[in-house]
Amino acid sequence: xxxxxxxxxxxxxxxxxxxxxxxxxxxxxxxxxxxxxxxxxxxxxxxxxxxxxxxxxxxxxxxxxxxxxxxxxxxxxxxxxxxxxxxxxxxxxxxxxxxxxxxxxxxxxxxxxxxx
Amino acid sequence: xxxxxxxxxxxxxxxxxxxxxxxxxxxxxxxxxxxxxxxxxxxxxxxxxxxxxxxxxxxxxxxxxxxxxxxxxxxxxxxxxxxxxxxxxxxxxxxxxxxxxxxxxxxxxxxxxxxxx
Numbered sequence: 001x002x003x004x005x006x007x008x009x010x011x012x013x014x015x016x017x018x019x020x021x022x023x024x025x026x027x028x029x030x031x032x033x034x035x036x037x038x039x040x041x042x043x044x045x046x047x048x049x050x051x052x053x054x055x056x057x058x059x060x061x062x063x064x065x066x067x068x069x070x071x072x073x074x075x076x077x078x079x080x081x082x083x084x085x086x087x088x089x090x091x092x093x094x095x096x097x098x099x100x101x102x103x104x105x106x107x108x109x110x111x112x113x114x115x116x
Numbered sequence: 117x118x119x120x121x122x123x124x125x126x127x128x129x130x131x132x133x134x135x136x137x138x139x140x141x142x143x144x145x146x147x148x149x150x151x152x153x154x155x156x157x158x159x160x161x162x163x164x165x166x167x168x169x170x171x172x173x174x175x176x177x178x179x180x181x182x183x184x185x186x187x188x189x190x191x192x193x194x195x196x197x198x199x200x201x202x203x204x205x206x207x208x209x210x211x212x213x214x215x216x217x218x219x220x221x222x223x224x225x226x227x228x229x230x231x232x233x
Contacts, residue, residue, distance in 0.1 A: 033220075040124070042203050042223030043160060056220065091159060093221075104150075105221060107159035 002026060004108035006092050012114045013082060020078045021111045025094030032075050033105060034067055035091040036060065043091050049075060050097075079113075087115045117142050122204050122224035129231055133194045137227045139187040139204030149180055151189045152203040154226065160203055163189075194231045201226040 005024040013019055025032050030051050035043035046065070047057045051072035061067075064083075069075040079086055089112050093105040122139045129135050141149075149166035164171065166178040166187055177190040187204055204224040 035221075040225065042120075042205075042225050043221070045220050045222070048220060104162050104165075107161070109159050112157075 006108035010112045018080045023092030024074045029094035029096045031095045033093040037089040120224040126228035137189045141206045146206040148207040150205040154201045199231045
């Protein structure tokens with residue numbers, strides 16, 4: 001399967017713990033996005049990478065959140081000192097810019113985070 | 117006001133029915149428009165792009181009215197497999213340091229459709 005891969009699929013942890021999620025985009029895609037989705041809502045943009053550069057961060061991304069894409073391939077999203085409000089589905093998407101045009105984004109299955 | 121607003125439904129329709137979803141967006145600079153489909157506990161998948169002239173893909177027809185900032189999706193001859201959440205999505209032009217536009221998607225909350233036998 002050459003789609004966007006995310007792991008783990010599910011993460012249950014106690015409040016105050018740190019968690020890290022991983023996203024492997026489609027291999028030739030140079031753009032990678034993180035979104036968060038809570039129940040009954042559409043996904044909300046968190047941050048975006050062009051290759052290894054993080055070019056925009058949403059105000060939703062507090063200082064407890066950090067994302068990296070060290071070699072311009074896979075990305076990690078870390079949440080420190082988790083809070084109950086962090087419980088959500090974290091979605092990764094990737095896309096290819098070609099000829100100056102951003103092609104459609106393809107989403108991974110997401111990581112569902114539950115904070116006890 | 118939310119950037120993208122949809123009627124959350126749920127819509128419950130029998131097989132074979134025609135159903136229409138509406139969506140409004142607040143930013144007049146919005147440039148690209150899409151409908152995504154999301155099955156329960158699955159990732160969003162692109163259903164179709166929406167073009168100014170309107171476009172059709174089989175049983176699905178999408179319309180865009182830029183003056184009213186309104187997007188619609190019409191599903192004809194509904195199938196059981198059409199049951200899902202339909203997400204209205206827009207992008208506003210945003211440019212990175214290199215001057216290249218990138219696509220930050222802004223989603224509506226989704227409209228739930230259930231098609232029953």
